[in-house]
Amino acid sequence: MSFVKDSVNKKPIVDTVFAVAAKAKEAKAQLGDDAVVNATIGSLFGEDGQLVALDCVFNSLKNMDNRSMAAYAASFTGNPDFKETVYEWVLNGNSTLAHDIIATPGGTGAVDMTISNCLDAGQTLVIPSLAWGSYNLMAEMNNINTVKYNLFEDDHFNLDSFKEACQSAMATQDRLVVIINDPCHNPSGYSLSKEEWQSVVEFLNECSKTHSVVLLNDIAYIDFSYQQEKAKEYMQTFDQISENVVVVIAFSLSKSMTSYGLRCGAAIILGKTEQAVQEVKIVFEKNARATWSNINNGAMHMFVDVIKNHKEEYNAERMKYVNLLKERSEIFVKEANEVGLKHYPYKEGFFVTLSMDNETRDAYHEALMEKHIYTVKVNQGIRVAICSLSVDKIKGLAKQMKEILDTVA
Structure with missing residues (x-):
């Protein structure tokens, strides 16, 4: 028993x-x-x-009215100004796709939400063989299998291995869900070139002719990229996705704001059509309500204050x-x-x-x-x-x- x-x-x-x-x-x-x-x-x-x-992050928190930190968020999907600020900060004008945002407990919440809601038990998630161990654990807790692609061929992204892993998953299911942790990959420190991203998107578009495709892009470390704003330019390739592909970007305040314990982040849903985005959003917001109910209001207010009023x-x-x-x-x-x-x-x-x-x-x-x-x-x-x-x-x-x-x- x-x-x-x-x-x-x-x-x-x-x-x-x-x-x-x-x-x-x-x-x-x-x-x-x-x-x-x-x-x-x-x-x-x-x-x-x-x-x-x-200092600028935690000074913002310290100067906040106690009631703002104590209060529930405006919505279980996150405060409207937070969601707007996250979208502007992360995408930085590099996408024209339809979009929506769900606030999550750290980037981890966005990753788990995608894995648990985009695949059924018994289906297979595609992840890199060299990766943050929690991807595998999240899949395991949802009775989801994993197939791994080798991240590297010599000193560059192993596109052939990525394709083989995707084709292996597609052979047994009608959906394809893949994780690419980029830029500043944990734990290798690799970042794909824009050309490598272009090849990934082209391949996923081919996959989308027979399968619905979800690309989960975990960008936890992006704001510590040595390229800074140029590091976000690869997101321009997402505009080329087909109507049967959705991109979910997992954003984390933990790294960007050095606020690890505040547990705040976001799932940014991108799609070619509003219909595709709304389908994912409806399920994600139900999951948010049923799982954590509300996100740290003080952390969301802090992020908006820092980006809007103390950006320099x-x-x-x-x-x-x-x-x-x-x-x-x-x-x-x-x-x-x-x-x-x-x-x-x-x-x-x-x-x-x-x-x-x-x-x-x-x-x-x-x-x-x-x-x-x-x-x-x-x-x-x-x-x-x-x-x-x-x-x-x-x-x-x-x-x-x-x-x-x-x-x-």
Whole structure:
């Protein structure tokens, strides 16, 4: 007998990130900060080793009337001014498609909402083999299967593998739902070129001749792209989608506003026709009402206030950390290349991921921890969170990691 539904996997969840982060914290308490490298944390930290919380963001919250923070949102789909501001900020004039927006608890809410409402139990979701682990978990909790595409062929996006995975899913169902986490892919730091996006859209249009298609574009890290506004220009390719394709963009305030715990984001639905957008919107808004009911009103007001009234200040403060992230990544990637520490193609973002088979990865991860270097295991690799390491911590790290790898490889 069971107290929960029979179809759900009842094995305990193993959150490797927090478990390893706890070991790093314990090591720091015993040995001191200088003796430990904690490259597990997927949040932005300053050179002082403290979590970055942008002043303009949290000053906006502190100056807000208490009743605004205490109140319910105007609608369970989100405040109208929030939805309008999100659309303008994210799309930045790069799309003329019909659209609608649903406020969600972080980008995670937008991702889960799409997976759980666009596929039926027993159907298959297409995801990258190197990816945020929660994609797989969300599918599992909804009794949805996954088929994985290899993200890379040499130093570029593996379009052939992407096509094969999509065709595999299409062979057994009438719908195709795919996830592309871009730009600043977690965990590789890769960003597709506009030409690569063009090829993806052309292929999905072909798929849409026989199947309805949902493209879920997870843009969690987009506002820390080194390209900034140019990073959003690939969205122009979405205007070329057919009438049988819908794009859902998962936007996160967690990264953009350094407001991880406020849990606010949005699902931006784009379609060639109003009818396509409305079909998805109706189901999404029912899901919102039934699942979380309301989104953090203070977080939505803060986002509108920052973008509408403090945009220059926000951009300047954020760019300081974009440039810091770029400095850190350039050091690590340059030194890794010099010593032959193999990594997946990196262009921008919070993470660099070392490339290796899973057997080597497991032994290497343990060997790193013995030397008090704490990282995160991912499929076929080791994720290094350069977002949370100071410049001083990064200097020489690749060389040290290569020396350790040579002892286990």
